Amino acid sequence: xxxxxxxxxxxxxxxxxxxxxxxxxxxxxxxxxxxxxxxxxxxxxxxxxxxxxxxxxxxxxxxxxxxxxxxxxxxxxxxxxxxxxxxxxxxxxxxxxxxxxxxxxxxxxxxxxxxxxxxxxxxxxxxxxxxxxxxxxxxxxxxxxxxxxxxxxxxxxxxxxxxxxxxxxxxxxxxxxxxxxxxxxxxxxxxxxxxxxxxxxxxxxxxxxxxxxxxxxxxxxxxxxxxxxxxxxxxxxxxxxxxxxxxxxxxxxxxxxxxxxxxx
Amino acid sequence: xxxxxxxxxxxxxxxxxxxxxxxxxxxxxxxxxxxxxxxxxxxxxxxxxxxxxxxxxxxxxxxxxxxxxxxxxxxxxxxxxxxxxxxxxxxxxxxxxxxxxxxxxxxxxxxxxxxxxxxxxxxxxxxxxxxxxxxxxxxxxxxxxxxxxxxxxxxxxxxxxxxxxxxxxxxxxxxxxxxxxxxxxxxxxxxxxxxxxxxxxxxxxxxxxxxxxxxxxxxxxxxxxxxxxxxxxxxxxxxxxxxxxxxxxxxxxxxxxxxxxxxxxxxxxxxxxxxxxxxxxxxxxxxxxxxxxxxxxxxxxxxxxxxxxxxxxxxxxxxxxxxxxxxxxxxxxxxxxxxxxxxxxxxxxxxxxxxxxxxxxxxxxxxxxxxxxxxxxxxxxxxxxxxxxxxxxxxxxxxxx
Numbered sequence: 001x002x003x004x005x006x007x008x009x010x011x012x013x014x015x016x017x018x019x020x021x022x023x024x025x026x027x028x029x030x031x032x033x034x035x036x037x038x039x040x041x042x043x044x045x046x047x048x049x050x051x052x053x054x055x056x057x058x059x060x061x062x063x064x065x066x067x068x069x070x071x072x073x074x075x076x077x078x079x080x081x082x083x084x085x086x087x088x089x090x091x092x093x094x095x096x097x098x099x100x101x102x103x104x105x106x107x108x109x110x111x112x113x114x115x116x117x118x119x120x121x122x123x124x125x126x127x128x129x130x131x132x133x134x135x136x137x138x139x140x141x142x143x144x145x146x147x148x149x150x151x152x153x154x155x156x157x158x159x160x161x162x163x164x165x166x167x168x169x170x171x172x173x174x175x176x177x178x179x180x181x182x183x184x185x186x187x188x189x190x191x192x193x194x195x196x197x198x199x200x201x202x203x204x205x206x207x208x209x210x211x212x213x214x215x216x217x218x219x220x221x222x223x224x225x226x227x228x229x230x231x232x233x234x235x236x237x238x239x240x241x242x243x244x245x246x247x248x249x250x251x252x253x254x255x256x257x258x259x260x261x262x263x264x
Numbered sequence: 265x266x267x268x269x270x271x272x273x274x275x276x277x278x279x280x281x282x283x284x285x286x287x288x289x290x291x292x293x294x295x296x297x298x299x300x301x302x303x304x305x306x307x308x309x310x311x312x313x314x315x316x317x318x319x320x321x322x323x324x325x326x327x328x329x330x331x332x333x334x335x336x337x338x339x340x341x342x343x344x345x346x347x348x349x350x351x352x353x354x355x356x357x358x359x360x361x362x363x364x365x366x367x368x369x370x371x372x373x374x375x376x377x378x379x380x381x382x383x384x385x386x387x388x389x390x391x392x393x394x395x396x397x398x399x400x401x402x403x404x405x406x407x408x409x410x411x412x413x414x415x416x417x418x419x420x421x422x423x424x425x426x427x428x429x430x431x432x433x434x435x436x437x438x439x440x441x442x443x444x445x446x447x448x449x450x451x452x453x454x455x456x457x458x459x460x461x462x463x464x465x466x467x468x469x470x471x472x473x474x475x476x477x478x479x480x481x482x483x484x485x486x487x488x489x490x491x492x493x494x495x496x497x498x499x500x501x502x503x504x505x506x507x508x509x510x511x512x513x514x515x516x517x518x519x520x521x522x523x524x525x526x527x528x529x530x531x532x533x534x535x536x537x538x539x540x541x542x543x544x545x546x547x548x549x550x551x552x553x554x555x556x557x558x559x560x561x562x563x564x565x566x567x568x569x570x571x572x573x574x575x576x577x578x579x580x581x582x583x584x585x586x587x588x589x590x591x592x593x594x595x596x597x598x599x600x601x602x603x604x605x606x607x608x609x610x611x612x613x614x615x616x617x618x619x620x621x622x623x624x625x626x627x628x629x630x631x632x633x634x635x636x637x638x639x640x641x642x643x644x645x646x647x648x649x650x651x652x653x654x655x656x657x658x659x660x661x662x663x664x665x
Contacts, residue, residue: 060623062619063619083622083628084619084622084623085622085623085625085626085627085628085631088622088623088624088625089625093623093624094623096620096623099620100614100616100617100620102617102620102621102634102635102638103638103639103641104634104637104638104639104640104641105634105638110621110624113621113624113625113626114624114625116625120660146638163624167624167625
């Protein structure tokens with residue numbers, strides 16, 4: 001038994017046990033249990049304000065998310081009390097839903113930082129150009145742009161991906177990488193992601209409202225969140241059609257009803 | 265020099281006159297010194313470089329003063345229509361210069377202007393002939409080499425009609441100097457259609473007292489842009505330059521980039537008086553305060569004529585609970601057709617931005633440094649790109665958060 005558990009432990013990249021999280025004293029995540037195996041892709045879905053982004057930022061270590069109960073184990077190590085920076089260095093990379101503009105920092109320098117290089121002494125930016133081309137940002141136009149300053153929605157998302165590609169994280173968290181993006185941009189994002197994930201055998205946690213991006217980044221498991229809890233877990237094939245036909249509310253209601261009936 | 269008697273008399277009477285702003289400094293504590301030959305050594309070269317002055321490189325013009333001695337005062341051989349002289353020599357050479365002397369600032373404004381007149385320790389005279397455009401920057405360096413010195417150069421800059429000039433002045437000290445007083449008197453005369461971009465980089469240390477006094481007179485369609493950069497600590501600095509826009513459509517702009525650290529007391533203002541029709545003025549002050557630094561930004565714009573416009577802006581960032589920033593904007597409308605505005609925002613480092621950088625694996629100290637540098641980044645329209653990147657480089661290399 002313990003041997004099997006040990007084997008399983010080797011395979012797990014992220015393990016979250018009974019996690020409760022407070023923001024300004026209010027509980028916003030409850031009883032979260034979740035695990036991701038190395039090389040696995042999972043999707044977190046649900047309404048706005050269901051707790052998806054909170055979960056992502058808690059995993060990334062944002063200090064306003066206070067863990068009141070439970071643990072986060074990453075790559076065999078308890079990271080519950082580590083800082084954002086330490087977690088990033090361990091291999092957690094997150095593409096933010098709406099990243100802030102940073103004046104005075106060029107996109108190429110941020111990408112260099114993300115790759116663990118020091119841009120102040122860096123001479124060769126070839127690798128940056130390569131990465132920018134992967135996300136369809138023409139290097140000559142974007143290298144020297146200030147980070148996210150005046151970027152459109154789609155440009156921001158592509159810049160986020162470029163930063164993650166430079167970081168090569170063990171766990172890639174994509175927080176609504178598809179929101180506020182037009183169809184053309186979605187296609188670009190989807191294809192570059194697909195290619196990168198396949199090439200790097202990446203572990204991914206993708207957060208989204210819509211199934212469209214999941215055609216490119218196909219998850220093996222889907223978690224549905226509501227009011228700070230994971231209310232439903234299932235395979236892609238099992239849940240996605242139901243979400244399509246019923247919508248989140250009806251689907252969640254149905255599940256809760258079934259559960260209640262089972263208990264009775 | 266009889267004509268100077270009246271200034272000396274006024275100065276004598278003002279020797280105890282306190283400045284309205286800043287702490288009162290006992291000017292008798294500082295020493296005087298005779299002129300002497302000083303060789304330009306490596307230390308002087310590297311210190312000068314820190315304030316943007318490249319002594320080993322040929323510029324359109326160079327002035328170097330160490331203590332009270334003028335070491336260099338030259339114009340490149342290929343440049344016509346530019347003159348650089350020590351002010352006292354220029355006054356002997358040109359009688360007409362007397363009509364500029366102490367005309368943009370009063371000699372009896374306070375004890376600092378007074379002592380500058382009485383001690384009369386050189387300074388530069390720069391004149392650009394009518395319609396001459398000097399594209400390459402002129403560089404001037406005022407350097408304190410002796411401990412406890414009172415250095416009070418008197419600079420006069422005249423940009424004749426239709427001329428254009430770009431001047432970088434660096435003021436700094438030797439590494440063994442940890443105590444001194446620098447009073448820089450600067451009078452600018454920007455004639456009709458002329459343009460002066462004046463960049464001043466100061467680099468002092470914890471023992472230096474600094475009291476610059478500046479007056480600017482701008483004629484019709486003249487443009488004056490001042491960039492002031494202070495990135496290293498200072499004991500106590502106070503300045504309140506004043507621009508008089510006497511001509512129609514004259515423009516003045518003051519940009520300041522301040523990194524106040526350690527126990528620095530920095531009291532920096534600017535006054536723009538829009539005296540004629542269509543004049544406009546702007547003052548943009550960017551400051552980061554850390555350690556025990558106290559930084560004051562006083563800005564005043566006075567609208568006295570029709571179609572005048574003025575804007576004051578102070579953006580401050582506080583990194584440390586023991587530091588402070590005080591923004592004191594003053595708008596004075598003395599005409600019904602003047603438009604004046606101000607904007608001030610002081611805050612801490614944006615946590616969202618800091619977290620974003622750290623989430624990319626950037627260590628906390630580096631992340632703070634990136635944000636501080638980005639915040640101070642000049643990004644100033646109307647300033648040559650070469651100068652902007654120079655300032656940017658300076659910010660990157662000087663500031664250690």
